[in-house]
Amino acid sequence: MKLICYLSNGYPTLNASKMMAENYVNAGCDVIEMDFPSHNPFLENEFIAGRMKTALENCDDYDAYMREMIEIKNELPQTKFILMVYENTILEIGSDKFIHFCINNGFNDIILVGIKDQKIKMNLIQNNLKVSCYVQYQLLDEEVNQARNSNGFVYLQAKPTQGIVNPQFPQLKNCIDFLRDQGIDQPIYCGVGIRTPEDVLMVKESGADGVFVGSVILKLHEDLPMLEKVIGDYKAACD
Template sequence: MNALTDYIRTQRKSSKKLLMTHVVFGYPSIEKSLEIMHLLLDGGVELLEVQFPFSDPVADGPLITSACHQALSQKPTLQNCIDELQTLSRQYPDSRILLMSYLNPLLQFGFERLAEQGNGIISGIIIPDLPVEHDSLLAPLADSSITPIWLLTPDTPDTRLDQVVRKADGMIYCVSRKGVTGQQSNGMSGLDGYLARVSAATDLPLGVGFGIQSADDIRSLPEVADIAIIGSGLLNAYNNGGLDKLRNLLTELKNA
């Protein structure tokens, strides 16, 4: 079994749903983003998704896009990001770190280099603008700990869904609705049929993201969902109340 899958399955034995939280590396500064990561990991987050910023994050809404642009003003490098994640992975061995970014900065860094530098540190990678047909670009990651994580949406047709799950490992990222991150939603209702269709096609753990803002959203997720993924909700809490408000929201989410 894939190491990430095994970790998620093991954690699920003692937790109703796992929490995957999203942080933009370098926002509002590199130092502050690391403080946020420490807060989340200290709070018991099982999966930490760290986004390396890109100037045109097409899957992200205004909130995360603005955070990416401000982060880029800090002149972060992917090497610096991986070095910081290495420190975190040693300090928090009971959690797992996922890297999220777009294809352009990853190609510039090089997947061979990423496989070498990130092995044993990064458990998974999410690249929203990489179609599954071009997964051969990720071949250098095959012998590393870094598992490509593919996205599905409610509109993904069955033929496409089958194509994705054949390539998938680790977990499946189930986008809850059309659109970009951070948009207001009507809660997590209406996902049962969609997630049932995905779970019928794969036995991999399912993470649900896009639109989760509150503890109530987590409670309303179908039972088949293994992981609640939250990004913009946490970022909005931080922007409106700093670490204290972020900590309070995290407590509510964990209690859910």
């Protein structure tokens, strides 16, 4: 199973996040989820939104972010990348410019956040970029249908929110088996609430293809030895 670590791009500087990407990979990370900081990250918690704000205060030039992303990818050729981007950020960059950047540099997997309508999403898909689909733990019919028709990976909630579950599928393994029974054959990556190696092992044993870890890793950026240990522990649970 793949270990996917979230990188707050540009925090506190572009050079610092570039070095952190290397630290992630050296510690055992398989896939880096790398964001474009948004000027309006309305779906983020205070911690992530604050990091985006700091990043943009230090560099407000999306061209610079794209140059840095290319450098990171070139320096880590064996690493897979997922781009997390708000729809409002794509509109700031320009849809065509963003699409050309992704296609020309092999950034094929997109987590598109804050969708107001389907225009941007469909434009990405029509240009053969893979847009993920988020499915909550309770397996809402609308989200399952979207996942069935999606061309990207399924981002499945790993733990229920406040005990909200579908009684037919109470465990994560039940949820994954159900999605597979629906004919969904794209990768299923699980995230939200992953904090310990035991959580990672639970996701692996449930049959997921990958696991997202986010804030737990971000909060260790000032303690590199501990960050490397925690990523190593997560990676061991994946193998």
